[in-house]
Amino acid sequence: MPLTTTGELVDRAAAAGSAVASFNVITLEHVEAVIAGAESVNAPVVLQVSENAVKFRYGRLLPLARAAVAAAERAAVPVALHLDHVQSDALLRQAPDAGFGSVMYDAARLPYAENLAATRAAVDWAHARGLWIEAELGEIGGKGGMPPLDAHAPGARTDPDQARAFVADSGVDALAVAVGTSHAMTTRTAALDHALLERLSATLDVPLVLHGSSGLPDTELTAAVGSGIAKVNIGTALNVAMTGAIRDFLAAHPEAVDSRGYLTVGREAMTRAVADIIVTLTPH
Numbered sequence: 001m002p003l004t005t006t007g008e009l010v011d012r013a014a015a016a017g018s019a020v021a022s023f024n025v026i027t028l029e030h031v032e033a034v035i036a037g038a039e040s041v042n043a044p045v046v047l048q049v050s051e052n053a054v055k056f057r058y059g060r061l062l063p064l065a066r067a068a069v070a071a072a073e074r075a076a077v078p079v080a081l082h083l084d085h086v087q088s089d090a091l092l093r094q095a096p097d098a099g100f101g102s103v104m105y106d107a108a109r110l111p112y113a114e115n116l117a118a119t120r121a122a123v124d125w126a127h128a129r130g131l132w133i134e135a136e137l138g139e140i141g142g143k144g145g146m147p148p149l150d151a152h153a154p155g156a157r158t159d160p161d162q163a164r165a166f167v168a169d170s171g172v173d174a175l176a177v178a179v180g181t182s183h184a185m186t187t188r189t190a191a192l193d194h195a196l197l198e199r200l201s202a203t204l205d206v207p208l209v210l211h212g213s214s215g216l217p218d219t220e221l222t223a224a225v226g227s228g229i230a231k232v233n234i235g236t237a238l239n240v241a242m243t244g245a246i247r248d249f250l251a252a253h254p255e256a257v258d259s260r261g262y263l264t265v266g267r268e269a270m271t272r273a274v275a276d277i278i279v280t281l282t283p284h
Contacts, residue, residue: 003069004078005101006231007132007173009044010207014230019210019281022046022082023274024235026053029267031068033238035075036267037274043282044078045274048233050085051106061091065098084233092122096129104176104209108136112162116170123171134209134231137166138178157196160203167206174231176209190215194227201228209233214240218280225281234277238270245269 009020023034025047038045047068054061065081072079083095083103095103103126107118119135126133138158158177167175177200180192190212201208207230213221214237221232245265250256 001073001075001078003072003099003101004044004080005132006046006080006082006134007102009046009078009080010132010174010230012044014207016283017225018283019225019230019232020044020046021274021278021281022048022084022231022233023238024048024050024053024084024233025064025068026056026239028064028067028071029242029263030238030270031064031071033242033267033270034274035071035077035079037271038079038278039076040271040275041278041282042077043278044080045278046080046082046231047072048082048084048104048235049100050235051083051087051091052085054091061094061098065100069099089122092125095126095131100131102132102134102173104134104136106136108138112166116166119166119170119172127171132173134174134176135166135170135172136176136178136211137163157193158200160196160199163200164203167204172206174207174209175204176211176233179210190220192216192220192224192227194223197224197227197229207231213237221277221280225283232277232281237273237277241269241273242266 013020023045025031025034031047034045034047049064057064068081072081081100083100085106086092086103087106092103092105105119105122107115110118123133138156156178158179163175179197180190208228209231210224210229211233213232213234246262249262249265256262
C-alpha cells in the first residue's frame with residue numbers, strides 16, 4: 001500500500017491509547033524483518049533511518065531509503081518512513097526527495113537557547129515542505145560514542161516547564177523526552193520516572209516519544225504507553241536479536257560460507273522481536 005506518514009500513525013495511536021512502534025533499520029534484512037513482524041500482528045509501523053546508519057552506508061541516504069520505500073509500498077500494513085537523529089542540515093534537506101514524511105531533528109546536545117534556535121529553523125524548513133518533525137529535550141545519551149549516561153543523574157531529565165516553552169517556541173510536532181532511558185542498552189533493566197512522564201503528558205499538547213526503549217522490560221513499555229507515550233523507538237533490540245541468532249547459527253555450522261543461511265536466521269529473529277514489541281505496546 002502507499003506510504004503513510006509518521007504523524008498519521010502517531011495521531012491514530014494516541015487517539016487509541018496506544019503507541020506506534022518505530023524501528024531503526026540498517027540493512028535490507030532489517031527493513032524486511034520490521035515489515036514482516038508488523039504484518040504478522042496486523043499493525044502499522046515506522047521504519048527509521050538514523051544519521052548514524054547513513055554514515056555506515058558511506059554517507060549515502062538513497063540506497064537504503066529507496067529499498068525501504070519499495071518494501072513499504074508492497075506491505076500489507078501501513079508503513080511510514082522517518083529520518084532519525086538528524087544533526088546535519090544537509091541530510092535534513094535530502095529527506096523529502098528520499099521518501100521521508102518525518103524527521104527527528106536532534107540539537108539536544110546544544111545549550112537550550114542554541115537547541116531552540118536550530119530546531120526552530122529546522123521546523124520552519126520542514127513544515128514548508130510538509131514534513132512532520134520531532135525534537136528532543138533532555139539528555140537521553142548513549143549515541144555517537146558518548147560514554148554511558150546516568151539516566152538518573154540530576155539535570156538529565158526533561159523539565160516540564162522548559163518543555164512547554166520549547167514546544168511552543170519551536171513549533172515541533174512531537175517531543176522525545178528524557179525520563180530514564182538511554183540509547184544502545186543491551187540489557188532490559190532501565191526504569192522510567194513515571195511521575196515525571198505523567199507530568200510531561202499533562203503539560204504538553206504534542207505527542208511524546210520514547211527513545212532508548214530497547215533497555216526497557218515489557219512492563220515498563222506497557223506503563224510508558226499508559227502514561228502518554230505515543231511513539232516508541234527501538235533499535236538495539238533488533239541488533240541483539242539478529243547478532244545472537246547469527247552467532248548461534250555459525251557456531252552450529254562452522255562450515256557455512258553462504259551469507260543467505262545466517263542472514264535468514266538473523267532476519268527471522270528480528271521479525272519475532274518486532275512482533276513481540278508491537279504486541280507489548282498494544283492495549284489488551
